[in-house]
Amino acid sequence: MVDTGSQITTIDPVLASDLHLKIEGLTGVSGVATQSRSAFTFVDLVEVGRHSVSQFLAIIQDIAELKAADPRIRGILGENFLSHFDLLIDNRQQILCLDESSILAHAIKGDHILLEQPYGPRDDSPFTRPMIVSVRLTTANVAPVLLRLDSGSNAAVLYAVEPRLLRVPVNRAPVLKRVVNGVEQIFAVLPAQDILVGACPVRQVSFVTPMNEVGSGPNPREDGLLPTGAFERVFISYSKNYAALAPWARSGLDR
Incomplete structure (x- = not known):
């Protein structure tokens, strides 16, 4: 799920295990009137289409509610990935665009x-x-x-x-x-x-x-x-x- 409201990218524990991600420690995670502690890791590379970001932090957290809505969801793509690009969300066309060139901005x-x-x-x-x-x-x-x-x-x-x-x-x-x-x-x-x-x-x-x-x-x-x-x-x-x-x-x- 693409989430501009989440500062950190989240990975489902099963996917983290499949990727053999190393747990580095625990950190606090806040939501809407919620607070918990979750494991965090460092991801070598995340690619979306032709766009990629390397070496950034992600938390490992159960996303059972999201998976109940759509079992294909394996995590949350947060701002520490999205902030590397200009971002266009077109809800009518159901399109997400990422841009590193300023073409969209113009x-x-x-x-x-x-x-x-x-x-x-x-x-x-x-x-x-x-x-x-x-x-x-x-x-x-x-x-x-x-x-x-x-x-x-x-x-x-x-x-x-x-x-x-x-x-x-x-x-x-x-x-x-x-x-x-x-x-x-x-x-x-x-x-x-x-x-x-x-x-x-x-x-x-x-x-x-x-x-x-x-x-x-x-x-x-x-x-x-x-x-x-x-x-x-x-x-x-x-x-x-x-x-x-x-x-x-x-x-x-x-x-």
Whole structure:
């Protein structure tokens, strides 16, 4: 799975065993209100089409939920691979493009939306800087929030919610559930609202917010996640530090 929201590439333990990868130690791994420790290794070479990156770190972690959705998935391709290229995700055409030549950057039209610094110190983010944009919730009079552009998520997430965004109490809102490390995690579904990313509108986005944590980890460096599936096309220039977003003709996360 291609995941712009994951800083480190992940390899399924069975695949790691097949490749005879050497475990170098343990490291902390954070997710949406989750925290765990996983083994890490160093990979000699990863190739995607004609593009390759050598000698980089990967974690070895069970991905049972992903494999239940599609047993062909053997891992997660994270930013420590993707950040070596300009990246185009075309959701309508179902195409992923990687580019090292700046040709895509010259061809893609649209406003350049500056990628924001995450919360916290500038110099303590390991591996790569997360792809974060400033987002305004147009149906609520609140300050802009920082959301990570996440191709590995199918739901928009706010880690914490101001009371004014709730039209009903959280304990009466619809809920979604998932199981992480054997523990059930519950999310409240917030009323749909419009958002604005730069000058790019996205209509009627239904955010979810976690109701319980699985493990305790560091404070998040952004306010939530915004799936790249909210847009028809997403272009990310890691080297130039901007994103260009094309909305669906009728935007929404139900596409």
